[in-house]
Amino acid sequence: MTSFKNQIKKLNSLGYLRTRSVINVEKSTRVNLGNKIVTSFLSNDYLGMSKNRIIITELKKSANTHGIGSGSSPLISGYSESHHYLEKEIAEYLNVESCLVVNSGYMANLCLLNIFDQEMNVVQDRQSHNSIIESSKINKIKINRYKHLDNTHLEKHLRNGKQDIIFSESVFSMSGDATNIKEHYKLKKNYKSFLFVDDAHGFGIAKCKAKNNSIENSCSSFNIKISNIDAYMGTFGKAVGTLGAFICGNKDLIDMVVQKGRPYIYSTALPRCIIDATRKSLKILAINKTRYNKLHSNISYFNKQSLKKDMAFNFTESPIKTYLIGDPHSTLSIRDKLIKEGIMVQAIRYPTVPRKHDKLRVTLTSDHTKKDIDILLDTLENIHCEKSK
Ligand SMILES: Cc1ncc(COP(=O)(O)O)c(C=O)c1O
Incomplete structure (x- = not known):
């Protein structure tokens, strides 16, 4: 002591x-x-959504009907109809194949690197958020860190066709600097690597032209379709005003997180009232700018x-x-x-x-x-x- x-x-x-x-x-x-x-x-x-009266009313209504706690993890009985619909709705807003809702952004990043059991090389910016750094310390992950925003240095760590993952924040939480997702996407294609984007500070607010009934995000700012990258994560605790996060990717990647994402498998699911409040918030954000x-x-x-x-x-x-x-x-x-x-x-x-x-x-x-x-x-x-x- x-x-x-x-x-x-x-x-x-x-x-x-x-x-x-x-x-x-x-x-x-x-x-x-x-x-x-x-x-x-x-x-x-x-966007001040945490105090929005319509969302608060929705949360109260849901808590009255369904209670507060979810009672168990999503693989036991914590995955309700609301959780299921939220995933479907996000997949539609972002035009992606599949989505998984998880308890937090930190958990989303941990889950993402839990899905690999072979040796992977994660290439990340030196100013990455702690959740990206910590997630890379599990399994047989090797970490290579490049100088902040330096894509030439990033490229030096990529090995053609090998198991490399470029894992970057779209907007750096400690500086507000932005990653050039277009450049990362080019590198991903050239080196046949994976590209994971953490859009905690871009989802719902990134400067871009969102189509009707869709949600702003950092990939759209660079005219990159989210469906063209391997994993995209966004959070609900920031622009959406509630709590939790999600991962988007193809169906196989999302299925794999359900199989291997230990923080997801072994944690109590988010309460249904939070999920319903999140659905309402997204509905508002998709139409009211x-x-x-x-x-x-x-x-x-x-x-x-x-x-x-x-x-x-x-x-x-x-x-x-x-x-x-x-x-x-x-x-x-x-x-x-x-x-x-x-x-x-x-x-x-x-x-x-x-x-x-x-x-x-x-x-x-x-x-x-x-x-x-x-x-x-x-x-x-x-x-x-x-x-x-
Ligand atoms: C870039 C980034 N990723 C992930 C997270 C974690 O998100 P959450 O607060 O939902 O755990 C944060 C939180 O501040 C963040 O800034």
Whole structure:
């Protein structure tokens, strides 16, 4: 136990101690922190769907009829008609052969690499999400990591026709950077490798022209059909506003996850009321683009204003905006000063990002106003100017 105490002390002195704040979320952009309402730039509830009254009513109705817990894993009795229909509906929205709903995005990535029992070579970006890194540590998987977004380096790890999997996030959760899925698709074809895409931060919000009754996604942004890649995963805990995730692929791949995806086989299924709420949310997102358009208007406004101020945020079309500080103590100090001014952003530090890449992360949602964005940028500019004096 004393050794834990020393480890915690050391993490604290280095500025790397992870802590939790008790936060009551009023809406995606306003939270109650210690009895003070502050403007939040923390939530992945990109379209504010977690507070949508129609979805909440659907959840209540379903819970009244079916109860709360699912009672067992999907292979026992946890796979209801609602689970079955949600999978069918997602397959239709995304025009793919097959879909499997799982409890979380982390689980989806673990399941995906559980399906191989021969030696595989997983090629992944050095800034991959932890769920991709951890999923590659199972079975006989070999990992090769390429420099962030460097497709020339990626290509060096591919061996023609061998068992390679390119496994990438479409939008990097710690930087907002985007993967060029078209380039990855070309590499997949040239080297006859597998291509897996984690679209946790693109499903429902990626900048693209979605056809009627379909859902925006990062593959469409690059004019790549999801059915042309081997596995595509999206999550419900972000743009959809509920909980859980799904994997799309051909029928054989999905059948294989049911056979071999141990986290899927051995976990209690998501409650039916969450599944019904998710179905309702997707139904709304497929036809009503008001929130989606508002989010993208906020992203464009943020990019324009931060560029005007010469503030070095990333200027991608993603709602994830990051500001490099480069040391953990300064990152925490700026974060705390922002809280005093009534604004919350996330301090991202090692080991979530490499050492000296400590940064502030700002997440935009459709509920933010232009005024929220102006106040954030002005306040951050003032704090940073004060610091550099
Ligand atoms: C890129 C990426 N993949 C997977 C996940 C895990 O998703 P979930 O929160 O549904 O477990 C996250 C979560 O933040 C993520 O950012």
